Amino acid sequence: MTWGWDNRDRILDLALTHMWLSAIPIVLGFVIALPIGWYANKRRWFRGPILSLGSVLYSIPSLPLFVILPSIIGTRILDPTNVVVALTVYATAIMVRSACDAFESVSGSVLDAAEATGYSGPQRGFGVELPLAGPVLLAGLRVVSVSTVSLVSVGALIGVSSLGSFFTDGFQRDFTTEIMVGVVGIVVIALLFDAVLVLTGRLLMPWTRATARPRFERIRSFRYAFGSGPGS
Amino acid sequence: MIEYRSVAKTFADGTEAVNDFSLVLPSRTTTVFVGSSGCGKTTLLRMVNRMIDPTHGQVLIDDVDIATRNKVKLRRSIGYVMQHSGLLPHRTVLDNVGSVLRLNGMSRKEADRRSQEVLETVGLDSSHASKYPSQLSGGQQQRVGVARGLAADPNILLMDEPFGAVDPIVRDELQRELLRLQHDLDKTIVFVTHDVDEAFLLGDQVVILKQGGEIAQVGAPADILASPADEFVSSFVGLDRGGRTLHVEERDGRSIVVDASGKATGVLAR
Numbered sequence: 108m109t110w111g112w113d114n115r116d117r118i119l120d121l122a123l124t125h126m127w128l129s130a131i132p133i134v135l136g137f138v139i140a141l142p143i144g145w146y147a148n149k150r151r152w153f154r155g156p157i158l159s160l161g162s163v164l165y166s167i168p169s170l171p172l173f174v175i176l177p178s179i180i181g182t183r184i185l186d187p188t189n190v191v192v193a194l195t196v197y198a199t200a201i202m203v204r205s206a207c208d209a210f211e212s213v214s215g216s217v218l219d220a221a222e223a224t225g226y227s228g229p230q231r232g233f234g235v236e237l238p239l240a241g242p243v244l245l246a247g248l249r250v251v252s253v254s255t256v257s258l259v260s261v262g263a264l265i266g267v268s269s270l271g272s273f274f275t276d277g278f279q280r281d282f283t284t285e286i287m288v289g290v291v292g293i294v295v296i297a298l299l300f301d302a303v304l305v306l307t308g309r310l311l312m313p314w315t316r317a318t319a320r321p322r323f324e325r326i327r328s329f330r331y332a333f334g335s336g337p338g339s
Numbered sequence: 340m341i342e343y344r345s346v347a348k349t350f351a352d353g354t355e356a357v358n359d360f361s362l363v364l365p366s367r368t369t370t371v372f373v374g375s376s377g378c379g380k381t382t383l384l385r386m387v388n389r390m391i392d393p394t395h396g397q398v399l400i401d402d403v404d405i406a407t408r409n410k411v412k413l414r415r416s417i418g419y420v421m422q423h424s425g426l427l428p429h430r431t432v433l434d435n436v437g438s439v440l441r442l443n444g445m446s447r448k449e450a451d452r453r454s455q456e457v458l459e460t461v462g463l464d465s466s467h468a469s470k471y472p473s474q475l476s477g478g479q480q481q482r483v484g485v486a487r488g489l490a491a492d493p494n495i496l497l498m499d500e501p502f503g504a505v506d507p508i509v510r511d512e513l514q515r516e517l518l519r520l521q522h523d524l525d526k527t528i529v530f531v532t533h534d535v536d537e538a539f540l541l542g543d544q545v546v547i548l549k550q551g552g553e554i555a556q557v558g559a560p561a562d563i564l565a566s567p568a569d570e571f572v573s574s575f576v577g578l579d580r581g582g583r584t585l586h587v588e589e590r591d592g593r594s595i596v597v598d599a600s601g602k603a604t605g606v607l608a609r
Contacts, residue, residue, distance in 0.1 A: 217428065220425025223414060224415075224419055226411075230442065314429045317470070317471040317474055
């Protein structure tokens with residue numbers, strides 16, 4: 108492990124880059140998917156097509172996407188933007204389904220009650236619908252987070268540095284320690300992000316802990332996490 | 340005063356819920372719409388706060404056609420209590436009760452103070468104030484629902500089968516509580532139920548509805564029992580089954596009230 112100590116600056120540096128490259132797509136994916144999911148829940152005809160589109164996008168293998176993106180969006184080959192854009196597409200694709208489910212999970216009678224007691228449209232949307240969709244949104248976001256953190260490493264294959272660079276480097280030099288450092292680093296970041304999400308959820312949604320969490324939610328996150336994903 | 344003028348409602352799918360309904364609901368009294376499902380009673384109730392707009396006719400509150408009033412503002416001026424409490428699950432009891440006050444722009448501090456006060460009025464211990472609705476029993480949730488309806492001190496209180504989903508003992512308690520509240524607060528209450536006993540207990544004016552919002556009979560409970568308009572009413576209020584046809588039998592010097600099937604239902608007070 109002396110290798111790790113000797114290279115601590117580089118490890119830290121790549122870990123920070125890795126966090127940035129993951130955080131931006133996670134946030135963007137969430138922000139883009141939210142209104143789409145909300146709208147898909149209002150206009151039912153929109154739901155089928157948008158979910159199919161999400162599935163199609165999510166099934167594109169990541170490596171080819173990284174490679175062809177520059178010719179589509181006009182970036183340079185080695186630009187980290189390619190990775191960020193590609194991962195935002197994946198994050199949005201997963202998150203749209205979660206967002207649909209999340210808004211669908213909000214009880215119609217509660218919304219009706221809010222309207223009847225005098226909530227205006229926007230007040231109801233932000234004050235009732237969004238917070239009540241929160242638990243399912245969070246479950247989706249946790250899956251997006253883990254998936255994105257792990258996918259960032261694929262960018263190393265096209266020369267965008269991240270903790271994934273330790274894989275490519277380690278493989279070339281047949282140096283297991285370096286690969287292990289990369290693996291452990293990515294797992295730590297994934298856990299860190301997950302912890303931040305869970306804590307934020309607890310702070311923003313104190314009522315969920317007052318009641319037992321519905322079981323289907325956990326099953327759903329499980330399905331997302333271990334269902335088919337993009338190949339690399 | 341609430342007035343329905345030749346009101347009709349046909350829903351988008353073609354269902355005719357109400358057909359030419361006219362009625363005056365006097366201020367500071369309780370009017371109960373009672374009928375079996377599909378009689379349009381909830382449709383009529385929801386017309387008062389414009390949750391449903393009539394396709395024909397007008398609804399007036401104090402001689403003002405409510406179609407001319409802003410929906411959101413109108414709803415904030417009318418209390419609404421519904422069957423499954425309709426409380427916001429992500430808000431505490433106190434915040435639920437104060438929600439309308441906050442929407443009306445009252446400061447949090449003032450809203451909390453007023454909410455505490457209303458919770459006390461409906462007989463809910465202040466130790467529940469910081470709980471979430473899911474931590475309360477069904478009966479307690481309904482109390483909170485009533486408190487929320489009363490928080491902004493509206494003149495009108497709409498109640499859509501508010502006690503329909505609680506067990507009989509709690510329902511009995513909540514009904515008594517509502518009578519006490521109404522005695523103190525003097526609201527104009529519009530109450531919807533399918534339970535005739537509840538209608539007769541709570542209503543100053545009872546409106547018995549047939550399908551399509553057709554009025555079978557309107558009147559005070561005693562008047563309806565004294566002279567039911569037709570066989571439908573007799574049967575609906577239970578006069579034909581003998582449960583309400585009572586006679587007195589003397590037993591050990593006391594007068595026992597017995598129904599037509601021979602069941603002793605009570606003792607005549609002297």
